[in-house]
Amino acid sequence: NPTGPNLLDITVGDRTVKAVAQITKQGFVYTFDRVTGEPIWPIEERVVATDTDLAGEVLSETQPFPTKPLPFEFQGTSIDDLVDFTPEIRQMAIEAVEGFRLGDLYTPLSLRGTIFRPAAGGGASWGGGAVDPETGFLYVPSRNVHSVMRFREPGDNDEGATLRYLLSRGNAPFIEGGNDRRTPQMPQGLPLWKPPYSRVTAIDMNTGEHAWMTPLGNGDRFRNHPMLRSLDLPPLGGDSGRNGPLLTKTILVQTLTAGGENGGPQLVAYDKDSGSVVGAIDLPGGAIGTPMTYMLDGRQYIAVTVGGVVPGLVAVTLPL
Numbered sequence: 001n002p003t004g005p006n007l008l009d010i011t012v013g014d015r016t017v018k019a020v021a022q023i024t025k026q027g028f029v030y031t032f033d034r035v036t037g038e039p040i041w042p043i044e045e046r047v048v049a050t051d052t053d054l055a056g057e058v059l060s061e062t063q064p065f066p067t068k069p070l071p072f073e074f075q076g077t078s079i080d081d082l083v084d085f086t087p088e089i090r091q092m093a094i095e096a097v098e099g100f101r102l103g104d105l106y107t108p109l110s111l112r113g114t115i116f117r118p119a120a121g122g123g124a125s126w127g128g129g130a131v132d133p134e135t136g137f138l139y140v141p142s143r144n145v146h147s148v149m150r151f152r153e154p155g156d157n158d159e160g161a162t163l164r165y166l167l168s169r170g171n172a173p174f175i176e177g178g179n180d181r182r183t184p185q186m187p188q189g190l191p192l193w194k195p196p197y198s199r200v201t202a203i204d205m206n207t208g209e210h211a212w213m214t215p216l217g218n219g220d221r222f223r224n225h226p227m228l229r230s231l232d233l234p235p236l237g238g239d240s241g242r243n244g245p246l247l248t249k250t251i252l253v254q255t256l257t258a259g260g261e262n263g264g265p266q267l268v269a270y271d272k273d274s275g276s277v278v279g280a281i282d283l284p285g286g287a288i289g290t291p292m293t294y295m296l297d298g299r300q301y302i303a304v305t306v307g308g309v310v311p312g313l314v315a316v317t318l319p320l
Contacts, residue, residue, distance in 0.1 A: 001025075002121075003128035003244075010136040010206045012040060021205060023129050023140055025122035026105060027073030029203065030066050041068035041208055052108035054151060056164055063106050068208030072201040073123045073142040074193070076104040077115045083191050085231055093192055096184040100148065113150030113168075115184060117193070120147040127244030127290055130252065131205075132272065138203045139245050139252055139272070141216060144193060144237070148183050191222055197238030200245065200254060202275065214275035216240035217256045220263060239266075244290035246302065251278060253302060255287035267291065267304060267316065281316055284308060 005022040020034040031040040045062040052059065074081065079102070082093035101107065101114040108114065122143065129140040150168040154161035186192050196215035204211050217239020222228060239256040246253040251269040260266040260282035267287070268280045285308025293302050303315040 002123075002125050006129055006131045006138060007034065008131045008133065008136055008138065008205060010040075012206060019205065021129075021131075021138055023072075023124040023138075025118055025120075025124060027071040027075055027118055027123045027142060028066055029069050029072065029138065029140070030064075031068075031205065031208075039066070041066060043067070048106040049103060049108060053111045054109065054165055057108075059108055069203045069205070070208075070210060072140045072203065072210070072213075073118050073199075074144050075117060076107070077102040077117050077146065081117075081193055083194055085228060085233070089190065089227060092186060092190070096186050096192060100184060109149045109151060111151050111153075111165075113148050113183075115146050115148050117144065117146045118142070119145045120149075121145075121242070125242040127242050130245045130247040132247055134249075136204065136206045137211065137272070138205050139200055139247060140203065141198065141200045141240055141243075141245055141254060143198045143240065143242075144196060146184075146192065188225060188227075189221065190225060190227065191236075191238070195219065195222075195234075195236040195238075197222070197236055198240040199237050200252065200270070200275070202272070212275040214270065216254060217259050220258060241287065243287050246291040246293060247272065248293060248300075253291050253293075255283070255291060255304060257286055265306070267302070283314060285311065 002025050005020045008019050010017050010019050018034050020032050022030045043064050043066050046065045048063045050059040050061055084090040101110050101112055124142050129138050131138055151165040152168045154166055198216040199213050200216055201213045202211040215235040215237030217237050219236025219238045222236050223233050239258040241257050243255050252272045253269050256266045256268055265283045265286045266280050267283055269278050271278050283306050285306035287304050288307045289305045291302050291304040299317050301315045301317045305313050
């Protein structure tokens with residue numbers, strides 16, 4: 001669990017429920033009655049893979065899967081998930097994952113190197129989600145990235161090692177490239193998976209159904225690649241960091257790492273009912289926290305902390 005839970009009052013069927021919703025790195029939302037602790041929707045213990053080449057490791061045969069809501073982020077890895085913008089790029093992606101282990105969510109880690117999604121950092125991250133107390137909607141930003149973890153047995157240079165297995169080099173999260181075959185390599189920053197690469201999902205927690213999903217950002221760092229710039233691609237996402245959303249009565253505000261003038265960071269407002277962009281403003285530096293809002297003399301302000309050459313607190317408002 002990367003972040004604190006959200007408290008929300010929802011109407012499920014014909015009953016009002018004081019609920020608590022916990023979003024996770026795996027892309028799940030676990031929802032409980034916060035008075036009794038009972039799940040709002042069934043949580044099923046499902047059989048997962050336990051075959052591993054890590055001798056001596058004991059793995060759980062089942063994992064808990066909430067039946068609602070559906071996951072808000074891609075889960076697991078397969079050949080079908082690989083990017084397919086062009087036949088050439090798809091073949092490059094297939095070659096990039098050759099020799100690694102792919103599989104569903106909770107596929108065991110391995111000596112050969114298991115590629116798993118969401119990545120070790122999530123899925124959802126510390127920024128968490130936002131709840132609309134009037135509608136019972138939950139808004140969750142997430143990232144479609146992978147991690148690779150590859151283990152090895154201790155060797156002659158690991159004097160004093162007491163563990164059965166050690167992590168190999170090249171296990172940092174979010175690597176899509178690298179300098180050896182310990183990580184799947186795509187040249188020149190090409191993405192490995194089908195888009196979107198970051199998104200925000202609106203979930204109607206009264207029904208457990210997804211209302212809409214929109215990519216976070218245009219993904220110019222991908223679409224401007226020489227192998228992609230001639231293609232008519234939709235918004236790809238991939239321009240969000242790990243900051244949380246700010247929700248008002250009408251809009252959802254999210255910071256992006258790119259997309260502004262000269263490709264810089266932005267503060268973007270989305271229509272909370274549809275996910276369409278209603279406005280954006282460039283920021284002087286990358287946001288390093290979730291935005292906040294306040295009223296002063298009848299005007300509403302949005303403030304966000306930014307880093308960069310001159311770190312500071314930036315506040316914006318609409319003209320009167």
